Amino acid sequence: MVTGMVTTKQRPPTEAEVWSRLEAVMDPEIPVISVVDLGIIRDVAWGEGELTVVVTPTYSGCPAIQVIEESISDAVxxxxxxxxxxxxxxxxxWTTDWLSERxxxxxxxxxxxxxxxxxEQVIDISRIMHRREKVIACSHCGSSATEPVSQFGSTPCKALYRCQACLEPFDYFKEH
Structure with missing residues (x-):
């Protein structure tokens, strides 16, 4: 839990204004997606003169959570x-279901x-095995002719794939 104090003479921002400001806080590992679009901001609420921002990290041991919390604190x-x-x-x-379409x-x-x-579609082992056969479209050319290279990518939430059409490697954001 992080707390902070800042003095101000202005009216406090609305919850909507806080949400809007948090949309500009980018994930440090994937700097094109905001913490809001990533789905890790679960709630923003005022209560008894205090603003509470609820965060659910993508992993309980997420190595970026401290940087994320500092960025959220700075934004607030x-x-x-x-x-x-x-x-x-x-x-x-947290689940990848919480990712926004944006x-x-x-x-x-x-x-x-x-x-x-x-x-939720990969809960039981039969679905997990079926998922491995699921086609992952290449993020470069859109081809469905792709293959996994490694289940371990540059961060814990990504796997490494290769496109057989354009021959480019690409990250795949694993569902969980």
Missing amino acids: RDLGVENFRLETRLSPA GRERLRDYGIAPPACRA
Whole structure:
């Protein structure tokens, strides 16, 4: 939990204004997707003169969470908020289902293939095995002729794939 104090004479920002400001806070590992589009901001609420921002990291041990929390704190301070707190909520666990459509498009435009299916579709082992046969479209040329290279990519949430049509490697944002 992070707390902060800033003095201000202005009216406090509305929850909508806070959400809007948080849309400009980018994920440090994928700098084209905001923490809002990533779906890790779960709630923004005023209560008893204090702003609470609820964050659910993509992984409980996410190495970027400290940087993300500092960026969120800076954004809230930029709005002139006097009292705020960041609350980390691990349950329910974050899922790629929480990615916004805009976030999925930004991933694709950046060269990262977004999750091919919803996380709830890969709950049991038979579906997980079927998912491995699922076609992941190349983020460069759109071809469905792709193959996994490694289940471990540049960050814990990505896998490495290769396109057999354009021969380019690309990251795939794993569903979970």
